[in-house]
Amino acid sequence: MEPMQILPIDQWGLEVQTNPFVIAGPCSAESEKQVLTTAHQLSNEGIKVFRAGIWKPRTRPNAFEGIGSKGLPWLKKVKEETGMLVATEVANQHHAYEAIKHGIDILWIGARTTANPFAVQEIADTISGADIPVLIKNPVNPELDLWIGAIERIYQAGIQKLGAIHRGFSTYEKSPYRNDPLWQVPIELERRVKSLPILVDPSHICGNRELKNVSQKAMDLNYDGLIIESHFDPDCAISDAKQQITPEALTDLLSGLKMREVSTTNQEFIHTLETLRKKIDQYDDDLLDILQQRMTVAETIGMYKKQNDVTILQPTRWDEIITKTRRKGKERKLSHEFIDKLFVAIHQESINKQTKIMNNGVTLQAK
Numbered sequence: 001m002e003p004m005q006i007l008p009i010d011q012w013g014l015e016v017q018t019n020p021f022v023i024a025g026p027c028s029a030e031s032e033k034q035v036l037t038t039a040h041q042l043s044n045e046g047i048k049v050f051r052a053g054i055w056k057p058r059t060r061p062n063a064f065e066g067i068g069s070k071g072l073p074w075l076k077k078v079k080e081e082t083g084m085l086v087a088t089e090v091a092n093q094h095h096a097y098e099a100i101k102h103g104i105d106i107l108w109i110g111a112r113t114t115a116n117p118f119a120v121q122e123i124a125d126t127i128s129g130a131d132i133p134v135l136i137k138n139p140v141n142p143e144l145d146l147w148i149g150a151i152e153r154i155y156q157a158g159i160q161k162l163g164a165i166h167r168g169f170s171t172y173e174k175s176p177y178r179n180d181p182l183w184q185v186p187i188e189l190e191r192r193v194k195s196l197p198i199l200v201d202p203s204h205i206c207g208n209r210e211l212k213n214v215s216q217k218a219m220d221l222n223y224d225g226l227i228i229e230s231h232f233d234p235d236c237a238i239s240d241a242k243q244q245i246t247p248e249a250l251t252d253l254l255s256g257l258k259m260r261e262v263s264t265t266n267q268e269f270i271h272t273l274e275t276l277r278k279k280i281d282q283y284d285d286d287l288l289d290i291l292q293q294r295m296t297v298a299e300t301i302g303m304y305k306k307q308n309d310v311t312i313l314q315p316t317r318w319d320e321i322i323t324k325t326r327r328k329g330k331e332r333k334l335s336h337e338f339i340d341k342l343f344v345a346i347h348q349e350s351i352n353k354q355t356k357i358m359n360n361g362v363t364l365q366a367k
């Protein structure tokens with residue numbers, strides 16, 4: 001596929017421009033009163049784009065699955081009474097049709113839907129040719145191609161006002177996050193889909209009201225904006241109560257964010273950065289040389305194992321390596337998580353190389 005020509009947010013023709021681009025509002029539209037009270041409070045705090053889920057794909061049955069089309073006129077009222085733009089989630093053809101019919105300004109596709117190519121295609125076919133911005137949340141699993149595939153499907157429907165929302169990924173293991181941010185995934189998305197606007201959803205990443213660190217991280221990584229769940233009475237919210245914040249708390253959060261520039265004209269800074277980056281480049285080269293040497297030794301060991309009919313994986317040896325490197329890493333202020341990831345990858349590459357040797361008939365030459 002040709003590279004996509006995606007428009008930056010400031011070319012979406014929206015009448016509102018804020019930096020960062022902020023979308024805020026309740027997880028779900030619950031009642032007309034809840035929607036309008038929250039919207040007025042947010043508007044008074046300077047928020048320009050309102051979100052509310054009308055249809056809620058829930059993990060388990062019998063939970064609140066959203067108010068449905070009945071809530072769409074409430075969003076229309078939000079527009080009329082506050083002048084804010086309104087955004088909602090669409091998960092199928094019917095939702096997309098209804099949302100467009102009721103004048104919703106921005107659509108988003110939720111994490112569970114992005115993971116379903118037929119549903120995304122159905123939405124793409126329904127909105128084909130419409131002049132509406134669409135934001136695509138990452139799929140629940142960290143599969144970048146699935147995320148890009150959904151973006152491509154919407155793009156192929158003629159939509160250039162496209163953005164991604166990073167909302168973190170489900171994990172089986174216990175994690176301090178509700179959805180692990182795995183920042184390397186959106187970083188790689190940005191590399192693969194050039195100029196794609198990216199918003200971050202700290203609410204669904206954190207799963208609680210402590211949104212500051214993730215929001216700041218989004219700014220430090222130069223993402224375009226934030227989508228945050230806000231409710232006038234969060235404790236009483238019907239869905240995602242634990243992570244919603246009041247409009248007032250949202251203002252505190254946003255005003256506490258430190259905005260940084262991507263670059264500067266300060267010559268001293270530029271010079272120092274260049275010098276330090278040269279050092280980093282040199283270390284990276286050294287690391288690659290050392291890794292190459294390590295793999296060569298691993299290959300030699302592979303040949304010996306083959307000659308002596310010994311298995312590739314030696315669990316006690318692996319245990320010894322990981323215990324030793326964790327300890328030595330700690331002495332060097334390198335985190336446990338980092339050491340594990342690094343050495344699992346190195347060990348896996350060694351195993352791959354040794355497996356090739358075992359199966360390839362390469363043998364050690366007797367000297």
Ligand code: PEP
Nearest residue numbers: 027053110111112167204
């Ligand atoms: C939401 O934004 O309320 C939502 C359902 O999010 P996600 O699709 O990220 O789970």
Ligand code: MN
Nearest residue numbers: 027229239240
């Ligand atoms: Mn939610």
